[in-house]
Amino acid sequence: MASDTTSSTDVVVIGGGPAGSTVSTMLAQRGVxxxxxxxxxxxxxxxxxxxxxxxxxxxxxxxxxxxMKASPFVKKHSVQFVNAIGRQSAPFYFDENKPGECSQTWQVIRSEFDTMMLDNAREHGVEVHQPARVLEVIFEGDRAVGVKVQKDGGGTEEVRAKVVVDASGQSTMLQNRLKLRQWDPVLNKGAIWTYWRGAYRDTGRDEGATLVVQTPNKHGWWWYIPQHDDTISVGVVAPFDYLFKGRGPHEQTYQEEINACPAIQERLASGTRATGYYATKDYSYRSSQVAGDGWVLIGDAFGFLDPLYSSGVLLALKSGELAADAIADGLTAGDTSAAQLGRWGEMFGKGVDRMRRLVCEYYDGFSFGKFVKTHPHLKGKVTDLLIGDLFDDHVDVVWEPLESLYPPEKKAIPAWSAGAPPEAADKVNELFLPPDPLR
Known part of the structure; x- marks a missing residue:
């Protein structure tokens, strides 16, 4: 069926989250x-x-x-780890490795942060439409040439473009259409979380630290993230089957995990729950390619990595930045081929692989404390990985010493490769609980 109206632009971006906001802002800065x-x-x-x-x-x-500096977001200077028996590591202070303001970051409430990012895109000249639903990406042969959009009040519009950027998040519009998804053979996790008010939080420099608490049975871990609205985000991550098969409602499972973890019990003792419960699957995946002729994938539309080290927003921003540079250069040169638009893919993939390996090592029993005690000269390199300095091979010096601590029976971590999706991997909409009205 033909569209009611037709228009054109240089670039169409599908999705206004951090990845979409980043790529669109940077393109607008270059006159696109x-x-x-x-x-x-x-x-x-x-x-x-x-x-x-x-x-x-x-x-x-x-x-x-x-x-960001003017925002109320809690400042984050470090990350700390608590092991299965409750022993807490020394903080990994980011500025001890890279002094300066670049080593301080934030704990954000995403509803506020994402709005700031999208407003920033508007201020730079991006034409933002919301709510607006992209129905499909239009192809001529193998080349993307635009999108069909559902218009307000009914009808459709065909928007022609030289490049289409899929930043649709876990909807993965093009990844699904082109059958590009590669499931991770190891990182098949799920999460249940809620928000607490009045629970324990550190003071001073440690007030905004992310705390990662290993569960006593070592099946998973807790996140503990202080936020500026007097709440703390507290969630448990573990294998999908462990959390969701043969157990009761999410509230019951969450409480059972609290009861089994003294380190979390102690911190929540003074708090009261502020919202309902949320649950989602955290199956890790990525696309087999970042771009094709006239199209690019960024953020979760390209891939999702286990949230253990909080890399999600960085990977969204970084992929948006790299894609924007490739697109702008390609438009200037009249080249919107897959090779040009995806020139950043190999380097980006290596960075994701570094973070993935650190995640897999943690689930396989890696101890930050033991490693740093054995190799104190490498604490800086480990901190580099934790701050997200992933796209330079200088951090690869940690892997051989890390392997030296392996027990004899340890096997290599399986590579991320294509395969059948994990069982129930497509049931995210059944598992995810809608936002609580109190939030």
């Missing part, structure tokens, strides 16, 4: 005409609240730093 279509009306709830310091450099390019 961008139309962004976001299906939801902001502010809207989203998980993924803890940033890591390497986001600083993307914020700088986006002109977002003054806004």
């Amino acid at each position: 005409k961008v139309r962004l279509f976001e299906r939801e009306k902001f502010p809207r709830f989203h998980i993924g609240e803890s940033l890591i310091p390497e986001t600083y450099w993307v914020f700088h390019r986006l002109n977002m730093l003054p806004k």
Whole structure:
């Protein structure tokens, strides 16, 4: 069926989350005409609240730093780990490795942060449409040439573009259509979380620290993230089957996990629950390619990595930045081929692989404390990984010493490769609980 109206622009961006806001802002800064279509009306709830310091450099390019500094978001200077028997590591202070303001980051409430990012895109000249639903990406042969959009009040519009950027998040519009998804053979997790008011929080420099608490049975871990509205985000992550098969309602499972973890019990003793419960699957996946002729994938539309080290927003911002540079250069040269638009893919993939390995090592029993005690000269490199300095091979010096601590029976971590999706992997909509009205 033909569209009611037709228009054109240089670049269409599908999705207004951090990845879509980043790519569109940077393209607009270079004089590119961008139309962004976001299906939801902001502010809207989203998980993924803890940033890591390497986001600083993307914020700088986006002109977002003054806004972040003026925001009420809690400042984050470090991350700490608590092991299965309750022993707490010394904080990994980011500025001990890289002094300067670039080593301080934030704990954000995503409804507020994402709105700030999208407003920033508007201020830079991006034409933002929301709520606006992209029905499909239009192809001519193998080349993407635009999108079909559902218009307000009915009818459709065909928007022609030289490049289409899929930043649709876990909707993964193009990844699904082109059958590009590769499931991770190891990281098949789930999460249940809620928000607490009045629970314990550190003071001073440690007030905004992310705490990662290993469960006593070592099946998973807790996140503990302080936020500026007097709440703390507290969630448990564990294998999907362990959390969701053969157990009761999410509230019951969550409480059972609290009862089994003294380190979390102690911190929540003075608190009261402030919202309902949320649950989602955290199956890790990525696309087999980042771009094709006339199209690019960024953020969760390209891939999702286990949230253990809070890398999600960084990977969204970084992929948006790299894609924007490739697109702008390609438009200038008249080259919107897969090779040009995806020139950043190999480097980005190596960075994701570094973070993935650190995640897998943790689930396989890696102890930060033991490693640093055995190799104190490498604490800085481990901290580099934790702050998100993933796209430079200088951090690879940690892997051989890390392997030296392996027990004889340890096997290599399976590579991320294509395969059948994990059981129940497509049931995210059945598992995810709608945002609580109190939030």
